[in-house]
Amino acid sequence: MVEVFLNNTTEKIEGEYHQSKDVNAPVALVLHHHPQYGGNMTHKMIHNTYTSFINNNFSALKINFRGVGKSTGTFDKGIGELIDAAVAIDWLQEHNSSNVPIWIAGFSFGAWIAMQLTMRRPEIVGFVAISPPATTYDFSFLSPCPVPGLIIQGDNDTLSEEDDIACLVTRVTNSVKSKYMQYYIVGDTNHFLRNKEEEAMQIIDDYIKLRLNNTSYQNSYSNVISKKIQEYA
Template sequence: MDADAASGRRFRFTYTGPMPMIPFPDHTAELRLPGPAGRLQALLEWPSGDAGVDPPIALICHPHPPDGGTMTNKVVSTLAKAFTDSGFIALRFNFRGVGASDGAYDHGRGELADCLAVLQWIRQHRRQTPLALAGFSFGSWIALKAAEQAAPALMVSIAPPVGFRDFADVRHPACQWLAVQGEADEIVPAVGVLDWLHRQQPAPEIEAMPDTGHFFHGKLVPLRERVKTFLREHPLR
């Protein structure tokens, strides 16, 4: 991966709507960020301890809104904890129509635009800060689609919904990539997901967790620690 990709200098977006200047807080805070369908509810969490002047940022996308997916989902919260424990600022947000976010569900099209709008807000304030993208289930699909424009330095995909969403135009992110899949996933068949992951060139780091369902019940701590290991092995500072 070249330095430009990691720093964000190749950053580009298709979303070009008005972007009011919402300040980037220097503390953990709930935000209302501008999006293409209105305001997006978001939670920005700073790492504990000495985070330094410009810590890396992780943007985390939540699962399918019609099935109850929100930014407070336990897997999403676990990802945020893994990132803040590892010295990242973690930013998660509710897609349109979820929680206090304006708008209505748009079958992935609008949700991708929401993600790109949040990324644009990040880059208004932190253009050179290393960026990680992460997501769970539907959110991992959105994050992977956004990666082509966002050029993240790291990618984390949890239970990508291969077979349920169109992955035909999903390109391998040009960065280090961790993918975690439960072998006993009752919603997204693990065989299809793992086959798709192994066919990527180069293949990501793949963690197949035995006796683990889609929502990682009883497995959230091992999931958090696996993500932290990946972040420790691929430092962005």
């Protein structure tokens, strides 16, 4: 893993990058939560998600949005942060084979940015949205969502109400008719999945393996409620 700096037209964006030894390995970009509420790329959820991709033989990049860590600039209410993420995708493409699959993952605010980028970049083949802030931010741009992915939420998430997440899941699953569209509620935890990070990471790891191996699997998490996608179709 090495420290990298990505340059766009106005800002310098700090990142950490792992290059797989496999030149044809898929790549992943991981985005952190709200910069004004402690979001940064060293947060446990971000680092663990990043590591999960690496352990599954991805080349992976995590970044600090503008104004965070060594990244220059100031918070831009999602507009500049979307540019930061787009620059990161461009950087990944420059440093990897042009035809490798690209995944994007985001936590909370980062999930909102990740989903927007999924709509804009046809080279993205999968997403992981952790605690998407559907109560606070507008996700109506997902009409239709072009690719399947994984959505995870805590059952005591007071920042993203379950009904709002359910509407988001409905919107996505109505447009993505795929067994690879997955939604999980992790029991007995909050928006940050506190004290349930390991269970969340196991869900993410299993989902990545499901997509890579193209095989079905059974989950066995005692504190996880699997919301069958058919309930929201």
